[in-house]
Amino acid sequence: MNKAIIFTALTVIGFAVAHERSLATLIGDDVTRVVGIPSGAPPTNDGYAYSQLSYNNDFLWIAGQNGYDSCGRLVDLDEGGNIWTRAYIAFLSIKATMECFNMPITQIPSTTVYLSPLPVTNASTTPADINRILLEWRSQVNVIQRLPEFWGNSTLPARAVVGAQWLSRGDAVEIEPKAVPRTNTLRRTCLDTRVSPPSAQILLRWTKQGIKPTTAIPLLRLGDNQC
Numbered sequence: 001m002n003k004a005i006i007f008t009a010l011t012v013i014g015f016a017v018a019h020e021r022s023l024a025t026l027i028g029d030d031v032t033r034v035v036g037i038p039s040g041a042p043p044t045n046d047g048y049a050y051s052q053l054s055y056n057n058d059f060l061w062i063a064g065q066n067g068y069d070s071c072g073r074l075v076d077l078d079e080g081g082n083i084w085t086r087a088y089i090a091f092l093s094i095k096a097t098m099e100c101f102n103m104p105i106t107q108i109p110s111t112t113v114y115l116s117p118l119p120v121t122n123a124s125t126t127p128a129d130i131n132r133i134l135l136e137w138r139s140q141v142n143v144i145q146r147l148p149e150f151w152g153n154s155t156l157p158a159r160a161v162v163g164a165q166w167l168s169r170g171d172a173v174e175i176e177p178k179a180v181p182r183t184n185t186l187r188r189t190c191l192d193t194r195v196s197p198p199s200a201q202i203l204l205r206w207t208k209q210g211i212k213p214t215t216a217i218p219l220l221r222l223g224d225n226q227c
Contacts, residue, residue, distance in 0.1 A: 031056045037100045038190055039070055039200040053097055057185060062097050064114070064176035065090040066168055070200075070207035071227035074169045078220060081120040083137050083173045085220040087144050090175040092199050092213065095150065099197035100190035103183055106151055110158040110178040113141055116167045134163055137173065140217075147216060 033051040054061040067075050067086025078084045095105040115137050117130045138161055145151050157177075167174045190197050196204070205211045210223020 034191060037097055037200060038194050038196045039096070040196045040204045055101070055182070058182055060097070060101050060103075060180045060182055062094055062177045062180070064112075064168075064174040065093040066171045066174050068093075069222055070204040074171060075220060075222060077119060077172065078218060081133070082140060082218075083115075084140055084144070084217050086171065087137075087141050087173045087175070088213070088217065088219060089203065090173060091144055091150050092203050094175065094177055096197040096199035096203070098180070099199055101182065101184070102187045102189065103180065106154045107183070108157050108177045108180055111160075112176045112178070113138070113159060113161045114164045114167055114174040114176070115161065116164040116170075116172055118166055119170055119172045130163075134161075141173070141175075143217060147214065149214065 031054050033054045036052040050063060052063050067083070067089045069075055069089065075085055075089065077086065091105070094108070098105050098107065115134050117125070117133050120133060121130065141161075145156060146153075151157075164174075202213050206213055206222050208223060208225050208227075210221045212219050212221060
């Protein structure tokens with residue numbers, strides 16, 4: 001084999017190994033993976049399919065969140081096939097994890113919002129219909145982000161909105177934060193205290209008692225007291 005080719009191949013391999021090592025140094029090898037935070041609700045089977053969060057001393061990674069209530073059930077779409085309730089729950093779940101680690105949701109640097117029209121389309125749905133649906137859903141996400149319990153008047157995070165063919169359990173929306181640099185690391189997390197974060201308690205009351213967290217947007221009334 002040509003010596004130049006061998007040298008080039010070894011150089012590329014060496015660069016890849018060095019890059020992997022530097023990345024491992026950056027994020028650390030001591031990553032802890034957690035099925036879920038204390039929520040006050042029974043664990044669900046889906047909770048064991050992946051970790052809801054991972055963390056080390058430097059970063060917090062939160063899994064993409066969907067419209068699941070505290071019992072792990074995918075809630076219905078809102079009237080007219082809207083996603084107000086599902087998107088609100090996704091943000092509330094993200095906020096609960098941030099609270100668990102003693103950080104505000106406004107500290108999230110970037111998010112990806114995945115929207116899938118699959119639950120509301122059929123054989124007669126046109127591309128123009130899909131575009132209209134996704135634009136409407138994006139507008140609903142925009143409104144939810146600006147609610148005072150989330151970003152309010154704070155600067156919004158960087159964001160990408162992606163159209164998806166399919167999401168978990170056929171959901172219409174999934175919101176995934178990017179890695180969050182950790183602060184307040186000297187304080188105990190809810191994983192240490194086993195105390196359910198405030199936003200997790202809000203979702204639990206909504207799930208079990210039907211107490212809506214806000215009237216600013218048209219949310220579904222949950223609450224059948226059954227899990």
